Amino acid sequence: MDTSLRLHTIRIASLLVLVLSIFSPVSESNQFCETGIGYGDLECGIASSSSSKILIKGGTVVNAHHLEIADVYIEAGIIAAVKSNIKVGDDVTVLDATGKFVMPGGIDPHTHLAMEFMGTETIDDFFSGQAAALAGGTTMHIDFVIPANGSLSSGFETYLGKAKRSCMDYGFHMAITKWDETVSREMEVMVKEKGINSFKFFLAYKGSLMINDELLLEGFKKCKSLGALAMVHAENGDAVFEGQKRMIELGITGPEGHALSRPPVLEGEATARAIRLAGFVNTPLYIVHVMSIDAMEEIAKARKSGQRVIGEPVASGLVLDDSGLWDPDFDTAAKFVMSPPIRAPGHGKALQAALSTGVLQLVGTDHCTFNSTQKAFGIDDFRKIPNGVNGVEERMHLVWDTMVESGQISVTDYVRLTSTECARIFNIYPRKGAILPGSDADIIILNPNSSFEISAASHHSRSDTNVYEGRRGKGKVEVTIAGGRVVWENGQLKVGPGSGRYVEMPPFGYLFGGIEKADAKYLSSLRAPVKRFKAIT
Numbered sequence: 001m002d003t004s005l006r007l008h009t010i011r012i013a014s015l016l017v018l019v020l021s022i023f024s025p026v027s028e029s030n031q032f033c034e035t036g037i038g039y040g041d042l043e044c045g046i047a048s049s050s051s052s053k054i055l056i057k058g059g060t061v062v063n064a065h066h067l068e069i070a071d072v073y074i075e076a077g078i079i080a081a082v083k084s085n086i087k088v089g090d091d092v093t094v095l096d097a098t099g100k101f102v103m104p105g106g107i108d109p110h111t112h113l114a115m116e117f118m119g120t121e122t123i124d125d126f127f128s129g130q131a132a133a134l135a136g137g138t139t140m141h142i143d144f145v146i147p148a149n150g151s152l153s154s155g156f157e158t159y160l161g162k163a164k165r166s167c168m169d170y171g172f173h174m175a176i177t178k179w180d181e182t183v184s185r186e187m188e189v190m191v192k193e194k195g196i197n198s199f200k201f202f203l204a205y206k207g208s209l210m211i212n213d214e215l216l217l218e219g220f221k222k223c224k225s226l227g228a229l230a231m232v233h234a235e236n237g238d239a240v241f242e243g244q245k246r247m248i249e250l251g252i253t254g255p256e257g258h259a260l261s262r263p264p265v266l267e268g269e270a271t272a273r274a275i276r277l278a279g280f281v282n283t284p285l286y287i288v289h290v291m292s293i294d295a296m297e298e299i300a301k302a303r304k305s306g307q308r309v310i311g312e313p314v315a316s317g318l319v320l321d322d323s324g325l326w327d328p329d330f331d332t333a334a335k336f337v338m339s340p341p342i343r344a345p346g347h348g349k350a351l352q353a354a355l356s357t358g359v360l361q362l363v364g365t366d367h368c369t370f371n372s373t374q375k376a377f378g379i380d381d382f383r384k385i386p387n388g389v390n391g392v393e394e395r396m397h398l399v400w401d402t403m404v405e406s407g408q409i410s411v412t413d414y415v416r417l418t419s420t421e422c423a424r425i426f427n428i429y430p431r432k433g434a435i436l437p438g439s440d441a442d443i444i445i446l447n448p449n450s451s452f453e454i455s456a457a458s459h460h461s462r463s464d465t466n467v468y469e470g471r472r473g474k475g476k477v478e479v480t481i482a483g484g485r486v487v488w489e490n491g492q493l494k495v496g497p498g499s500g501r502y503v504e505m506p507p508f509g510y511l512f513g514g515i516e517k518a519d520a521k522y523l524s525s526l527r528a529p530v531k532r533f534k535a536i537t
Helices: 003-023 028-035 128-135 152-165 181-193 213-226 237-249 256-261 264-281 293-304 315-319 322-326 330-334 347-356 372-378 395-404 411-425 515-525
Strands: 053-062 067-075 078-083 093-096 101-104 106-111 138-145 169-176 198-202 229-233 285-287 309-311 443-453 472-482 485-489
Touching (some): 138 472, 256 322, 293 347
Parallel strands (some): 053 093, 285 309
Antiparallel strands (some): 053 067, 067 078, 472 485
16 A cells, blocks of 8 residues: 555544544443453553552551551552562552551452343443453453353353453342252353352342242252352232233323333232241352341341341432432433332331341342333333343442441442452352452442442443432542552443453352351251150051
């Protein structure tokens, strides 16, 4: 190609880039999520620090059990030392954290990336969703594998393929949508060979994901034998189906019909039923996305009696109420549709109080994003609106502002609720969820005096809406370090697809401690079988 032709080609390409930059609907901050720029010297158009050695100097280091002013030295992706006045050479990147908190990166226990659901697929894949998470201070998440035509193995392989675009560490839960001997055997393979230690059962979504009590009992028994944690989406699916029909008969077809068709009592009933059946089997239970007082009170009652039940509220349930579902603009109202629904005023405050007093144990997001075009599938029928909201980028900021700034929890509690307890429950502590020598170098630097504002125009999700639009607060994640690399600093991301790692999670976490003794005590209490003598005639 001669010089003049080459210059002409460059000019045309430059003009095309300019035109696309003007007319592209994607905000400047999340263009990288659309292009998927590769991993290398320039990641998302930003030069990445080549140093594998980092010193975080002078910050307040916070763990779930303790805080201290100390330096943190990182080498080869691992925390090498936590102590005062660490001396390093010129080949070390130094980050000044004076006056700021140095904490374990967040772990989100509940996400749905690249999930096929309700006739479409979530708009965030394993790159854009994880990039958004890193910008918000979350350095690991646990996603849900949906079986492929009922096959756990096929579903697992499908999700591993989806996760090839990952840019941070992740793990998997596995959903169980049917029951037979093949599923039972595959559960063993998932636990013993694939690093999955939790299985989710849906009591809602009749006709697709929902299972009955017989299957639930079989699943609980299998989970117990494998040392895997049983998880439940707790809504009465049969009653929800009836509620949906009732709303349609009343002519209520908009997003408000979603909340009206599945009231808190149905979440409370399913939560109580799952708790009682788990108690009958004597296996630990994890209730996902606790959204109502009704469900929370069932968990509180069970925990007070000594039953091993974990309650997970999500960011949307803690800080939002259902008023948005009544917005006259469909796009605005539809973006709030999720299941269980965001509840009426009062429920969020009660969930915050339960979190601060230990009734609920950790905070997730149920990040399951659809754009306004996808949400419009249900413009004439709320039953067709894809269920899900954002949160993976916003969670750490929202929990800090809502719970720490208000004085409801301490800084160490914050670390426990956003990171450490998740690591403990899913048996990856202290590799994750701690700033200790030998732990993975997944760390955030949070400035308590800085502020944040949430907007779809500046977030890093691919979604064109944000349920927290316009929300402002105090406490901002200024630096995120994942795997020993600075990936978020000065409002810039330094990530590319393909750099994430799958984290295997071993079975028999701390919730299973003492289960065998409890079973033995139960058997000894039966005073049965009774030996009887037959009368001789």
